[in-house]
Amino acid sequence: MANNSLLDRSRTVAGPGYNRWLVPPAALAIHLAIGQAYAFSVFKKPLGSLISGNPDAPAPTDWTPAQLGIIFSIAIVLLGLSAAVFGKWLERVGPRKAMLASALCFGGGFFIAALGVHLHSLWLVYFGYGFVGGIGLGIGYISPVSTLIKWFPDRRGVATGMAIMGFGGGAMIGSPLAVALMDRFKDSAPQGVAPTFIVMGLIYLLFMQFGVWTIRVPADDWKPAGYTPSTEHNALITSGNVTADNAIKTPQFWLLWVVLCMNVTAGIGVLESASPLIQEAFSDKNLGAGRGVTAAAAAGFVGLLSLFNLLGRFFWSSASDKLGRKTTYAIYFGLGILLYALVPTLGASASLALFVVVCCVILSMYGGGFATIPAYLSDLFGKMQVGAIHGRLLTAWSTAGVLGPLIVNYLHSSAKEQNLEGAAAYQSVFYTMAGVLVIGLIANFLVRPVAEKYFEKEAAPQKAVA
Structure with missing residues (x-):
């Protein structure tokens, strides 16, 4: 993309006087969304009874709990792998472009998985929620972290805690939302799963845009007013940088x-x-x-x-x-x-x-x-x-x-x-x-x-x- 793109890192550098406490909500918008992964278990029984319609009496062609358990495992493995692969790219292009990529992959994973449910293709669900969605998880997980650390050199633990707390809380939103949507759509599709995936994918894709367009990075020479590195508990703290x-x-x-x-x-x-x-x-x-x-x-x-x-x-x-x-x-x-x-x-x-x-x-x-x-x-x-x-x-x-x-x-x-x-x-x-x-x-x-x-x-x- 051209350097003057709205997604370019240079377009996210905050001006003088910017309030750094506006950054944590942007980070939370990403982590509250991708934290839905912890609530995946609410889909296990519905996904295991798409044919029979009865979780307690599955049909021979229904997906087994072991088969469904692989979906979450793929997502977590891809979280780690994509975070490792795309970490340097994130540092180069900045958090806005990375957050948008995360939103597209995470939301898109739901859409692909919905098609897999509709066609009763487990491999398509693996690819959608597990592989594509897992890439969105990994990029989204690390996107806000380095930005927050740069904004809060004096409170690094507080800063990372604010964002990663959102990932832990995502399931508390995602679980009841999924249950309510499946109940709403249960008469129009098997267990209401496919339309639920579509709606949740759209909701998360849009919700994550708040983080995409409000995130800011500090100027290279910025530091908090009156900040001097602490001399307490700092035997391991360096003032240099390692690639x-x-x-x-x-x-x-x-x-x-x-x-x-x-x-x-x-x-x-x-x-x-x-x-x-x-x-x-x-x-x-x-x-x-x-x-x-x-x-x-x-x-x-x-x-x-x-x-x-x-x-x-x-x-x-x-x-x-x-x-x-x-x-x-x-x-x-x-x-x-x-x-x-x-x-x-x-x-x-x-x-x-x-x-x-x-x-x-x-x-x-x-x-x-x-x-x-x-x-x-x-x-x-x-x-x-x-x-x-x-x-x-x-x-x-x-x-x-x-x-x-x-x-x-x-x-x-x-x-x-x-x-x-x-x-x-x-x-x-x-x-x-x-x-x-x-x-x-x-x-x-x-x-x-x-x-x-x-x-x-x-x-x-x-x-x-x-």
């Missing part, structure tokens, strides 16, 4: 890759197990008739976990501005190890209230891990190409998105084969996830300031602030 290509050559990048992968793998372990565990461990059989946790109550519990996942993204990332990123992750892992190991005991002892509290704290740290990592990267590698570096690191999320469910399903199936029930059937899951967090704790402990040789020569001074 994305050089960042992946450093041990720090791969240590943080392990940190994120372990945090997400363990968190997915709770997300996969919490609802069935609370129903099995706190059943009428164990607590007495009428006292057990019902399916409806378990659904409410999952909603509560989603809320703490959302709140943790802002709380913990904001706290990291004061505590320091390394200390914050030490809390995630150190406290997490204790809490994960405690969950099976609480289930076995029928301590319902404490069980709920522990799981909520765990999920808050799971969400906090996502929101804190961009600021951690900015501390270590500078802000110049932090979006591209963040994009490459998100391949850890893609890996965990596959690894976590595999571990959980294998361990739980093995426990069932041994005729273990209730909390005992999940004991190996939570103990293993505690072990996963030990690996993350060690990786975080090993993080040191980035060596001077990796920094851009013109970025001076290049040494980490002592």
Whole structure:
């Protein structure tokens, strides 16, 4: 495109006196939309009964839960891969063009998936929601992050927490919206899914335009009034810049890759197990008739976990501005190890209230891990190409998105084969996830300031602030 295009980065540079607090709403518009991916499970039963019309009695030609589960996995894998591939492009062209590409892919993915539902072509649904939509997820996820860090060098954790909190909250909007639309269209199409996909694709495509056209980047020499780099908790904070290509050559990048992968793998372990565990461990059989946790109550519990996942993204990332990123992750892992190991005991002892509290704290740290990592990267590698570096690191999320469910399903199936029930059937899951967090704790402990040789020569001074 021509340099004078409205989408060009130069057209998004804010003028003097621009209020930086106008930028977070633009970021939220993107993340609240793409966060719908976390609500995909509401489509599983309707998609699995397009032929039969009855989720409880599927026809032989209906799609199976295993087949449908692949859709979300494709989307998460493509999130990480596209973030890695397009990160440098984002830094070059600016957030406006990247956000528009995200909106077109994410909304377009719904349209393609709708055609797949209409034709009953699972591969077309894979391609639409999974592949094309997943690319939209990845580009949209990283688009606002580096911009916010540049606007808020004094509050990096707060800034990234504001945006990534939106991704955690997207499901709280997307889930009831999808249910309402499917109910509205159920008489005009099988389970109302295809028209729901079309309407949601259009809604998100338009909603994301607010972010596209209101986003601004600061001038290269801009800094907040009166801002001076903090001398508190800054042993890892650099005043230089490392390119994305050089960042992946450093041990720090791969240590943080392990940190994120372990945090997400363990968190997915709770997300996969919490609802069935609370129903099995706190059943009428164990607590007495009428006292057990019902399916409806378990659904409410999952909603509560989603809320703490959302709140943790802002709380913990904001706290990291004061505590320091390394200390914050030490809390995630150190406290997490204790809490994960405690969950099976609480289930076995029928301590319902404490069980709920522990799981909520765990999920808050799971969400906090996502929101804190961009600021951690900015501390270590500078802000110049932090979006591209963040994009490459998100391949850890893609890996965990596959690894976590595999571990959980294998361990739980093995426990069932041994005729273990209730909390005992999940004991190996939570103990293993505690072990996963030990690996993350060690990786975080090993993080040191980035060596001077990796920094851009013109970025001076290049040494980490002592």
